[in-house]
Amino acid sequence: MxxxxxxxxxxxxxxxxxxxxxxxxxxxxxxxxxxxxxxxxxxxxxxxxxxxxxxxxxxxxxxxxxxxxxxxxxxxxxxxxxxxxxxxxxxxxxxxxxxxxxxxxxxxxxxxxxxxxxxxxxxxxxxxxxxxxxxxxxxxxxLYPRGITEELLVIKRHFEIMLESISDGILEINAEGRIIFANSAASTYFSLPREQLLGNGFIELFTEENRPLVSSILAGEAAAFPTEAQMPQFEQNGKFINMKAIAAGSAGDKKIVVLNDVTAYEKARLAIVKANEELEILAKIDGLTQIANRRAFDDQLNREWRRMIREDGEMCIMLCDVDRFRDFNDRHGHMAGDELLRAVAQLVAKNAQRPGDLAARYGGDEFALILPNTPLEGAEHLAQRILDRSRHLELFEAPSTLKASVTLSIGICHSVPSKDISPDRLLSTADAALYEAKNSGRNCITPRSI
Structure with a gap:
């Protein structure tokens, strides 16, 4: 017809x-x-x-x-x-x-x-x-059912059930880079129905940022990783994914791609990294005054000393001690004493503004300033400003608002760092200058150079 x-x-x-x-x-x-x-x-x-x-x-x-x-x-x-x-x-x-x-x-x-x-x-x-x-x-x-065909179909369905039940995304990519198989888990990785995955280019599913890494994995350039934790990892659709590609087909021109969701592991790892970073910061912060502690001071002093040697620069160390702090504590109480230390710490810290500068609580009622690339005259000017402002501190968190008129004794040491001088000598000289200021009646500045 x-x-x-x-x-x-x-x-x-x-x-x-x-x-x-x-x-x-x-x-x-x-x-x-x-x-x-x-x-x-x-x-x-x-x-x-x-x-x-x-x-x-x-x-x-x-x-x-x-x-x-x-x-x-x-x-x-x-x-x-x-x-x-x-x-x-x-x-x-x-x-x-x-x-x-x-x-x-x-x-x-x-x-x-x-x-x-x-x-x-x-x-x-x-x-x-x-x-x-x-x-x-x-x-x-x-037609009549064939036993061998039925057996092969049972095996086929068995493997299909296995592929559908695992949590890893499994895809098969042909030589042109197009998807010819995807299990259900693969659909969830890309937030796309399986019907939209099949036939599409695999690389096109990834962000521009991730495509070079994905291409290298498919090409076998990132194939050998001793442990799963060392496999290439990237973020896709809010998930952290490990990916590996296995050659398939008679000519090895096809790839079986396995995607493993390591989001929980990665979030835990990042949380640990963040916690360690916070602990590292806390380990270098004085708990009472929230400025750098002695450990941070020592690290920075050695670091800046080496830098000044390389750059042929000069530097100063300033040590400040609160005069008659014990008497203040006895008269106003420990809460007021703590607030006074916080106020002095903030006063000193406001004068550490440049890269390399560092204000630290050196110990007890003693504070320190590292001042790289600073001449002695500049450090003396800074010390005088700190001294003047220390006489007009207001302690708002004391038992009652208190205007504290305190004085400081300040010792300064200036040096041009070299391999013949150690930073410990700079520090000990500044400490000696501080005690000289205290023995000279307090409320004064003693500068020295080495």
């Missing part, structure tokens, strides 16, 4: 004899036929071709027929297009084929009978599209 209007048919089958026979048959009946030998080719064709009917073989390379049917049935443009499965395993797999959302199954058998069944399915296509019609299997009466 010759058809008045040509309708479009898409045939998808990797067997060239079957493909040619079905195409010739349909063209004789005035259908316009396009053929594809695997699921990827079919998806590419559908970007520019709108079929009226689709025939899909189940067993194909790249994207298999079952996956292709699921993708096709979810494409809006194919919502009302009849889809028929061509199956050589209809006798063994008919009940599972019905789950694919297709309209009929045509058993592969003798060519003449199969051809008649193809034409019958087309003639009945309108009624087969009705949702209350049970999916027919044409040609099943001439």
């Amino acid at each position: 010759t058809r008045v209007k040509k309708e479009n048919v898409l045939l998808v089958d990797n067997h060239p004899v079957m493909l040619k026979y079905a195409a010739d048959l349909l063209e004789k009946h005035n259908y316009s036929v396009k053929t594809a030998d695997d699921g990827l080719v079919a998806l590419d064709m559908l970007r520019e071709f709108q079929p009226d009917y689709i025939f899909v073989d189940l067993i194909m390379p790249n994207i298999d027929g079952a996956s292709l049917c699921r993708i096709l049935r979810k494409m809006p443009a194919l919502k009302n297009v009849p889809i028929f499965v061509l199956s050589a395993i209809a006798a063994e797999e008919a009940c599972n084929i019905e789950e694919l959302g297709v309209n009929a199954c045509i058993a592969k058998g003798p060519l003449a009978e199969m051809g008649e069944n193809i034409l019958t399915a087309l003639d009945l296509s309108e009624s087969l599209m009705q949702s209350d019609i049970e999916m027919p299997v044409f040609g099943l009466e001439n």
Whole structure:
């Protein structure tokens, strides 16, 4: 029978004899036929071709027929297009084929009978599209279940269940970098339905920032890692992911990609890193005054001393001691004494403004300033400013608001650091200058140079 209007048919089958026979048959009946030998080719064709009917073989390379049917049935443009499965395993797999959302199954058998069944399915296509019609299997009466095929299908389904149950994302990538298999976990990694993953370029799923690393993993440049913790790791869609690629296929041109969600591990690791950083900071902060402690002071002094040697610079050390602090404590109480130490600490710290400067609590009621690239005159000027402002401190957190008029004794030592002088000598000289200031009546500055 010759058809008045040509309708479009898409045939998808990797067997060239079957493909040619079905195409010739349909063209004789005035259908316009396009053929594809695997699921990827079919998806590419559908970007520019709108079929009226689709025939899909189940067993194909790249994207298999079952996956292709699921993708096709979810494409809006194919919502009302009849889809028929061509199956050589209809006798063994008919009940599972019905789950694919297709309209009929045509058993592969003798060519003449199969051809008649193809034409019958087309003639009945309108009624087969009705949702209350049970999916027919044409040609099943001439087929008999084969034990070996059933066993292989059981093994296949067993592995499919395993792949679906694991938490790792598993994908297969062909030589062109397109996804031809993805398990359910892979869909969650990319927040995309499996149907949208299949056929797409794998690299395109990643951010521009992550693509170079992903490409290197696929190319085998990042293949050997002694432990999983050393595998390449990146952030994608709010998850931290480890990824490895395994060569597959007879020529090794395909890749099995395994994605492992290490978000919990990475968050724990980052929390530990942050906690260690905070502990490192706390280890160098004086708990009472919240400025640097003696440990931080010693580290900075040695660091700046070496820098001044390299740069042929000069530096000063200033030591400040609160005069008659014990008397203040006895008169106003320990809370007021603590507040006084905090106030003096902030006064000293305000004068450590440049990179390399450091204000620290040196011990008890004694404070220190490291002043790299500072001449003696500059340090004396700074010391006088601190001395003047110390006489007008207000202690708001004392038992009652207290205007404290305190004085400081300050010792300064200036030096041009060299390998012949140690920073300890600079410090001991500043300490001696401090005691000289206290013995000279307090409330004064004693400068020295070495």
